[in-house]
Amino acid sequence: MSGKLISAQEVVKHTSPESCWVILYGHVYDVTDFLTSHPGGSKIILQLAGRDATEEYDPIHPPGTLEENLKPEAKLGQVDPETVIQTDNTEPKEEEKEDEGPPPMENLLNLDEIEEVATKRMPHKAWAYYYSSSDDTFSKSFNNAVYRDILLRPRVFVDCTNCDTSTTLLGQKVDVPIFVAPAAMARLGHPDGEAGIARACGKFGAMQIISNNASMTPQQIVADAQPGQMFGWQLYVQKDRAKSEAMLRRINALPDQFKFICLTLDAPVPGKRELDERQSFKSAVKVASGVKGADEPSRPGGGGVGQQLFWGTASDLTWKTALAWLKQHTDLPIVLKGVQTHEDALLAARHAPQVKAIILSNHGGRALDTAPPAVHTLLEIRKYCPQVFDHIEVWVDGGIKRGTDVVKALCLGAKGVGLGRAALFGLGAGGERGVERVLEILKAETETCMRLLGVEKVSELGPRHINSRKVERDIFDGGAGLENFGLWDKVRSKL
Known part of the structure; x- marks a missing residue:
């Protein structure tokens, strides 16, 4: 046929x-x-x-x-x-703009300027999906604002000629402590997609975590990887576990590239991203929201890209069942993304060595609005259970706009610092070269900050290089709470 x-x-x-x-x-x-x-x-x-x-x-x-x-x-x-007859029954085209091409990437001096260019060049649907966050968007903006309330403490009369931004993540050397966090649908913003991000990361020796909802196959994304380039694969466990098990088999077959599975926990259900959902109202072809098959459940919201991607994601994961299930289907280390309290950080440490790292994240403000920024959770861990840092790696994402943000997170104990939207906006601004410029800017700013602090190596950064007192006043102050459910004794004996 x-x-x-x-x-x-x-x-x-x-x-x-x-x-x-x-x-x-x-x-x-x-x-x-x-x-x-x-x-x-x-x-x-x-x-x-x-x-x-x-x-x-x-x-x-x-x-x-x-x-x-x-x-x-x-x-x-x-x-x-x-x-085939050319008709005008498609969605209304955005206002036509004369495309003069992207500006020279070297003329863009910071991530805000890159985002500004991307906003003008990307399809509005892509911009709305990338930019959107949940409810009143407080968490998204606060993720970045909190870094402004941490002050640096530079030392003088220190030889700052040399600066080494290299570090290790899960025991593998990377050239920068900056990684690309999982961000879906990269080809919405530019045809280079996730493969373009991968090539840019390869040039800077940066790790990339590839989204479960990538718009390219794993094989396409890693096809041009540099020797030793490090990738992780994000996993949203599906209600139909067979689909997730099939994906795990595909990733297990690429051990030279994929070094871990990143299990995302901070969005068991999608947040209410109004900017993204509003795009579904602009279709010229109207279909009533109630139109569905007899066996199809009703879906909330306006049906934005985010709502569509999350449909089918399992919301029944628990500490007891999910990690045991993963152990049956992969030998790769597990990184848990979306930890937002010191209690869960401590529980994650109990599951070492299967769990090698956690990512402190509120999903870029896209899940639960007014959830804590990663900085707050870092400070909670330091206050209530600092032994976590000795047993698993702690990474962060959300709100990173400057190299000074990267350094402040490292001073608080983070081992790696993730970018989500910044990589996507880099793509939107200039494709692969735009992502390179994002990494180029952040690496240079990180080096400048370290030199002006009087620090030569990432491993030398610590709490003495910052004043976080203003932020410490705002973190959770309800006590460790670990003894209330017998967790403290169990964890203490384990660690």
Whole structure:
């Protein structure tokens, strides 16, 4: 059937939940049976029914997605090009702008300027997804603002000729203590996508954690990796565990690149990202939100990209079950992302050596608004259970805009400092070269800060180089609380 020619006029007759066809890459597919199991829900497919959906589909789905999710007979044939009529029934185009190309990346001096350029150049849908955060966006802005309340304590009469930003993460050498945190759908902002980020990281010896919802396959992303380049794979455990187990098998087969699994815990359900959800209201093809298959549950919100990606994510993970399940399906070390309290940091340390590191993160302010910034959790750990730093590595992400932010986090005990949006905005501003410029700026600023502090190596940074008193006044002060459920004695005996 795949060689059969089908007229575009025939395709437009199939736009209902009972018979839904779409055109992808010049081929006609019957996706009726897939409507109710589509992770984004049936609504998003029905909005594209009866027409060419390639432009909307391609930046989001890695190659092979069609083959993995549709039966061979769902590929009905090729669309007859002579029957295709250019119409104006697609989503309204954004206001046309004359594209003069990106400015020279070296003219952009900080991450805010890179974000400004990216905002002008990226499709609005991509910008809204990357930029958005939950509810009133307090956590997103506070993630960065809290670093301003930590002051540096420079020492003088110190030879600052040399500066070495290299360190180790999980025992592997990296050239910078900066890593790219998992951020989904990179090709929404630029065709270079996650592979472009990987190539940029390779040039700076930086680690990259690849999103579970990447828009390219793992093999595509690491294809041009430098010798010894370090990657981790983010995992959102699915309700259908078989899907997650299949992905783990793919990552296990690439041990030279993927050194750990990053299990994300801070978003068992999606936050309410209003800016992202609002984009779904702009479609010219209106489909009622209540349109769904008989067995398809109702979905909250406006159906933004974030809501679509999270559908199918398991929300029933526990300390008791999730790590035991992971142990059955991978021998790779586990990094737990999304720890936000000292109690959970201490619990994670109990699971060493399976758990090698934790990432203190509130999901970039995209999950629970007014959740604590990583700096607060770092200070909580230092106050209530500092032994955690001796047994597992502690990484942070969220709000990093300057090299001084990186240094302050390292002074508080972080081993690595992650960037999420910054890498995506780098892509949006200038593709792979834009990501290089992001890393170039932060590395140079980090080196300058270390030199002016009188520090030559990352390992020399510590609390004596900062004054965090103002922030310490705001951290949790309810006591360790570990004795209330017998945790302290158990952890003390373990550690």
